Amino acid sequence: MDIAQQITDFTAGHGEPRRSDMQALHSLILQWMPGCKLWFADGKNSAGKVVSNPNIGYGAYIIKYADGSTREFYKIGISPNTTGISVYIMGLEDKTYLTRTFGSQIGKATVTGYCIKFRKLKDVNVDVLEAAIKYGVGVVN
Secondary structure, rough: OOHHHHHHHHOOOOOOOOHHHHHHHHHHHHHOOOOOEEEEEEOOOOOOOOOOEEEEOOOOOOEOOOOOOEEEEEOOEEOOOOOOEEEOOOOOOOOOOHHHHHHHEEEOOEOOOOEEEEEHHHEOOHHHHEEEEEEEEHHOO
């Protein structure tokens, strides 16, 4: 099964309103990042053990580890959680930037160093969310 189909099946498997919010957010991100690489992680490790929430990724960047090794990973990620949806903006060096720049304008969301978490998409200012994601995509590591 290709990644696009995995994403479609994954989002369809959620109840409302999360399903509609995930589908809408996925469509928005594809508009904001046309032609980006898509990722889907089911949250299981190589042994089949659940180690994280499943997530959808967009774009790519290279993670550099302290030992000098590297690996490719998504730049933007979305994941449903127990109370709503998390949007991950990976690779930010300034862990205060998202909160300082977007926290007071985004609406009903919790903003941390690399995550914007909200209950429903209608609770956030989508224009501000777009600006945060586009900022994250533009950050070069």
